[in-house]
Amino acid sequence: MRLSKVSRILATLAAAAMATLGLTAVQAAPASAAVRNVCYTTSQAGPFASYAVQAAAIWNNYTNNINMAQCGSNLVISYTTGGGSYAQRTSLGNGRVVIDTIQAQQYSPLRIMTHEIGHILGLPDNYNGNCAILMSGGSAGTSCTNPYPSSAEAARVDTNFGFAPLSATGAEVFTGSWPAPATTPAQH
Ligand SMILES: [Zn+2]
DSSP states (O other), X not given: OOHHHHHHHHHHHHHHHHHHTTOOOOSOOOSSOOOEEEEEEEEEOGGGHHHHHHHHHHHHHHOSSEEEESSSSSEEEEEESSSOOEEEEEETTXXXXXXETTHHHHSOHHHHHHHHHHHHTTOOOOOSOOTTOGGGGGGGOTTOOOOOOOHHXXXXXXXXXXXXXXXXXXXXXXXXXXXXXXXXXXXO
């Protein structure tokens, strides 16, 4: 059977299924899965609320399958002083991000925020020291202020929220991404 014919049959079946559901094919079928909202709240974010908004905008700009908005408390942004920034993912797109105010004076607060949200979106750490990689976290040093995911990281998030997650995206706590910077120069 020619592929074009298969496509026609599939289109007919899809139309029939939609008719059964009472839907009409007003919009063209999207190439990817439906966009999923990731609702976050800054009600506990204190001085980091604006960074959360910026980080959400970055993730929205770099991905196709998610839309971060202040529409609920699936993701709670909060902060602490000491003990380290971390992300506590309860499931994909759900959990809590905690920003350490001390680390935010050493590292870029926006990079910390975008990185920790990356965990909520299903990304693991990748401590390779490369500033172009968002999930390299503190391994790229305090001078690295890049808050943007690489194309591969963004694509992985899209895949996580698409049909088949690439990685384990269930409950997990991510700590230790932002080690205290060395107080003395490295010895050669
Ligand atoms: Zn991390």
